Amino acid sequence: MSAADVWIADLTVAPERLDLCWTVLDQSERDRADRFLRPTDRARYVASHAALRLVLAQPLACDPAEIRFVAGADGKPALAGSARGALNFNLSHSGARALIGTAPAAPLGVDVEFIRPIPDAGQIARTHFAADEAAALLALPPDAVEGVFYGLWTRKEAVVKALGTGLALPLDRFSVTLPPAPPRLLRWTGAGGWTLAEIAVDPDYAATAAVRSAEATVRSHRLPADWPADLG
Secondary structure: OEEEEEEEEEOOHHHHHHHHHHHHHHHHHHHHHHHHOOHHHHHHHHHHHHHHHHHHHHHHEEEEHHOEEEOOOOOOEEOOOOHHHEEEEEEEEOOOOEEEEEEOOOOOOEEEEEEOOOOOOHHHHHHHHOOHHHHHHOOHHHHHHHHHHHHHHHHHHHHHHOOOOOOOOHHHHOOOOOHHHHHHEEOOOOOOOEEEEOOOOOOOOOEEEEEEEOOOOEEEEEEEHHHHHHOO
């Protein structure tokens, strides 16, 4: 049985601690951070990528700043050098939270979404989701659609991110359960088993982890409130 760990990070980092986050990033990450126009977006990018490095450094037994990344054949980030293939990982961030998943023996994907008003949820569902998912979502009472939409979205995105296929796998090619039902695949044409797990982030967030392994154990953790201090 495979195992995966999912870490929740609060990205509301004080300026002096954000400076610590900046020190562990490589040049490509710094260059990308500098391209953000909004200071809040820049800060959350820096904090989320520093948190990723902090989480990966523990199983790799190295300094967070020493970690190097490459793009795989499918474009999904992977570890470079001697660490390549040693650990599967995935990062997602939305609003003020980041989700970081790691698994030594199976590909995984994670997705977190800040729940905000989305008046066109029905149109998005009809356009992008499988027909059975869209029908089930639109049959809900109007005041329930928003929360369920985001839960459904994270379930599907986590699967796509685990595959590393991006838009090569349209979201209507497979079906998943809708919240509040436990997450699982309902319609899937690919080989191999899957484990989907709902991650309890905070009341205003929906989050899911998907592991390409049947009956995998998914453990959830939180970085401590002062987590950037660990980078000093």
